[in-house]
Amino acid sequence: MIASLLAFYSLFSYAMAANKERTFIMVKPDGVQRGLVGKIIERFEQKGFKLVAMKFMWADKDLLEKHYADLSARPFFPGLVNYMNSGPVVPMVWEGLNVVKTGRQMLGATNPADSLPGTIRGDFCIQVGRNIIHGSDAVESAEKEIGLWFNEKELVTWAPAAKDWIYE
Ligand code: IDP
Ligand code: MG
Numbered sequence: 001m002i003a004s005l006l007a008f009y010s011l012f013s014y015a016m017a018a019n020k021e022r023t024f025i026m027v028k029p030d031g032v033q034r035g036l037v038g039k040i041i042e043r044f045e046q047k048g049f050k051l052v053a054m055k056f057m058w059a060d061k062d063l064l065e066k067h068y069a070d071l072s073a074r075p076f077f078p079g080l081v082n083y084m085n086s087g088p089v090v091p092m093v094w095e096g097l098n099v100v101k102t103g104r105q106m107l108g109a110t111n112p113a114d115s116l117p118g119t120i121r122g123d124f125c126i127q128v129g130r131n132i133i134h135g136s137d138a139v140e141s142a143e144k145e146i147g148l149w150f151n152e153k154e155l156v157t158w159a160p161a162a163k164d165w166i167y168e
Contacts, residue, residue: 019096024145036124058089061081100138
């Protein structure tokens, strides 16, 4: 009896932890300038993911160089940093089961020429250098990016009223 209760509890807490995976999503300056912030947020809301943090800011180059540090040797890096620094952005944290992988699928391929219709990039943009949205590519990079763009106080703890209708 106790063993089965314990097994149930550990399964339950495992499932709870899985539902708390987080990703870092950011509307890039072209997405903001083109008035697509609401449409992008809507995709994540209607899917059932939970918004944990969001802000509107003009990121400085130092932050953007850190954010894209892995790409610093690529020829497009200076142009990428200039593009990301050309206007305000909307960084966000979204939470849910498999949100990192599903978030990437919702974004579509990096180059919009390859992004399928129905994805955000597939539906709203044309060129890789103006692909309107960023999304973390792994749980580890998500943690790193969330720590770079948000402090602990900005990550809001709350329970959406619909959670029992989204998760069984
Ligand atoms: P991702 O955003 O899909 O994760 P990454 O390879 O991490 O793609 O590249 C980061 C960003 O750098 C892309 O979203 C895009 O804005 C830009 N980028 C990637 N490759 C190119 C390129 O060949 N030319 C111009 N910009 C690029
Ligand atoms: Mg990337």
